[in-house]
Amino acid sequence: MRVCRVATELFDARGYDAITMNEVAAAAGISRRALFNHFPSKSDLLWTGVEPFLSSLRRHLAGREAEQVGTALVAAISSAIVDLGPDLAMTRIRLRIIAEHPALAHGERPGLLAVYEELVTFLSGRAGADRAQLEVRAQAAAVTAAVFFSLLTWASGPPSESAPDAIRRGLAALAELAPSHTVL
Numbered sequence: 001m002r003v004c005r006v007a008t009e010l011f012d013a014r015g016y017d018a019i020t021m022n023e024v025a026a027a028a029g030i031s032r033r034a035l036f037n038h039f040p041s042k043s044d045l046l047w048t049g050v051e052p053f054l055s056s057l058r059r060h061l062a063g064r065e066a067e068q069v070g071t072a073l074v075a076a077i078s079s080a081i082v083d084l085g086p087d088l089a090m091t092r093i094r095l096r097i098i099a100e101h102p103a104l105a106h107g108e109r110p111g112l113l114a115v116y117e118e119l120v121t122f123l124s125g126r127a128g129a130d131r132a133q134l135e136v137r138a139q140a141a142a143v144t145a146a147v148f149f150s151l152l153t154w155a156s157g158p159p160s161e162s163a164p165d166a167i168r169r170g171l172a173a174l175a176e177l178a179p180s181h182t183v184l
Helices: 002-014 021-028 032-038 042-047 050-061 069-082 087-100 110-127 133-156 163-175
Strands: none
Touching: 002 021, 002 042, 002 087, 021 032, 021 042, 042 087, 050 069, 050 110, 069 110, 069 133, 069 163, 087 133, 110 133, 133 163
């Protein structure tokens, strides 16, 4: 959405804390009221835009039933990121701003919840009748968190690492928590 792009560019140029919603509305050429009707808070401007990723993720998860679950997840998530194409640069800026303001990264975010639910659906289909929803939901939550924080790290780091490589590293870290390791 154009308003989110304008806001992100302002946040990037002058700092998230320095920009007001009035300034965003003026730069976007809309009224303050219209801005608040669509984006109740400033943070909402950064959290919009997950829909193209989610649509691509669904498409890449479909038909991967024969693959090992970890391989399928890494490939689907990495492909969905790559599918963002030119929007990946703006996504990187938004994620960097979120990473610089930890309060923005925490709390309930509809976009992350949507990714989590998509992963629950995928993993439930792979699980079979003997798998409890606890395990499926725990795995989906862990993968969602690992991907999100991998992307935050990627967005804040040097441009030498690709987003898919950061995702692979983050998901590989989860493998270190395999049942053969003592967690508690």
